[in-house]
Amino acid sequence: MRVKCALFVEVTEEADLAALDWSALPRPVLVMGGGSNLLFTKDFPGTVLHVAICHSSHSCHSERSEESVTLGAGVVFDDFCAWAASEGLWGPENLSLIPGEVGASAVQNIGAYGVEAKDIIAGIRAYDRTTGQFVDIDPADCRYGYRTSRFKTEWKGRFIITAVTYRLSRTPRPKLDYGGVRKALSCHSASLSCHSERSEESLTPQLIREAIIGIRQAKLPAVEELGSAGSFFCNPVISRGHFERIVAIAREDNGPDYAVPHFEVGDSIKVPAAWMIDQCGFKGARNGGAQVYPGQPVNASGTASPQDIIGLENQVIQAIAQKYGITLHPEVEHV
Template identity: 45%
Template sequence: MKDFCNYSLLKHNTFGMDVRCARFIEFSTVEELRGIVLQTERFQKPLLFLGGGSNMLFVGDFSGTILHSGIKGIETISEGDDIRLRCGSGEVWDDVVEYAVSNGMYGAENLSAIPGDVGASAVQNIGAYGSEVKDLIVNVEAVDIQTGDICKFTSNDCHYGYRDSRFKHEWKNRYVITYVTYRFSKTFEPKLDYGNIRSFLLAKGIDEPTARDLRDSIISIRNAKLPDPAIMGNAGSFFVNPVVDEKKYSALHEEYHDMPHYLLCDGRVKIPAGWLIEQCGWKGRSLGNAGVYEKQSLVLVNHGGATGAEVVALCERICEDVWKKFGIEIYPEVNIIR
């Protein structure tokens, strides 16, 4: 276990915010975590559970205690019609995808190169290119921070929705995730019809891709439009793509015939937030040291020395302009820690 006071979080958030927390505790086993939570009355409040910091924006120093998972391990626990991997919450998510592809376990290829840890994948219901991690999750193991009890939840228990789960609502600050078990298929069934995946593969002369081909292509596509946090601080997609009803979509389509959209199974329509933001003229623009990435309007970036307050101010301006132009509310996907 690691325990530090007045600890720098610079290396623990991909936005590159040079902030500190009052106390930082990293646990590497479930028993260490249980020992910690039974002593929480001794810690500075509030408590915050931090993974890889790829979905966090710190507005300033954090006055409480941060708990960080160092639980590692990828274990095959079941083989039958499918293969199940039990993964420590401190494992890097993309390392799990690489492990699966390298060992003939399929279903996560479209989720390649999404930053963050295993624990965060189960909180956020990460998704990309037509796939969501909820469709792979079998169960989530956690420790109840109020009692120290070990709990196990099925995917259905977690009430997963679009970038959403109970861990972001009534379970927030209640459970610390320790392990996630994922289900993979022994049969590769590629998903190629979202975004420009198929055209990218065809441009490379690949019409029947392997899982490795698909993973490598997803990584290349993402790298081409998303900045490297090591070079330019960012948290990936900053905003959730809004979902509107058919009536609202039809009204917008009358005016914006080229508006990209994705039909959902419930009849509603998802509209890319990046497109809305670009139509409002924000692509490549900045406020202070915070800006909108020149290659992808969904991404807010730290041009160097940006404060969390500058990023929040930029976010608020963008949301206001999208509402004025389209009558659509967009919201941050990133967790803003004040």
């Protein structure tokens, strides 16, 4: 289903933002990157503003092995991952193939396979709508957390990110202990007729990028083939006591030795929303044109209307609250 906005504005340089007649724009103003984390539920009465600033500048600090690159907010994030890998620079390789643009990476604190954007963001440049000035924001002030930042909470609507600086390194720092990356690398090596186990020293950002792309493509078809929201829900983080109750329920359902997938996050436990959705029988479930995708059961996909998606979302939320006492929160922002 198509939705319309009252006005669509695209800026290609910072000066365009400063020159905008803000008082003349239909309200509200929504800043959009690639739109991959937005679900438009109806026509939008205001202005959709796309920051299509696409410059790039790369600095080497030869005395250290650290380097940095500053990219306009409109650069496609995966183009950055591909470039860094091709240059042999470590940093974003585990974030390969995440849809969207550079600006949103700093809003969302995108993450995958044990790495988050905050681990490599060195600086953010933004236009402050409250003062009409451009500012440099220290990532330490952004209160980054799991898929969140101040840009999504108390700063919402205030800053328009125009550029992000990422920290990169020539020193190998592979992150392999998450989501089957190590296993995928050994399979990948085998398929290249190499030794089946690679030593960590022989790894390159390019090899890890290819392994990550392989894992992601095996889980979910390309968005161009099948429209998808990616991971629709955030993975809930719960107390250890609550987790023990979930383990008890899971063992009643699946047998006494059943192991519930989980990740330690400090004193708390992160449980994959996908696992709960699967356990509640929603794998493959449909509502109109929306579907929980069978291979990765957290994706609403297909030719869905917003109402189809929201209906399915509510069914999932209710079922999981009833069974596990957890309220799932959508990662996808509803507009």
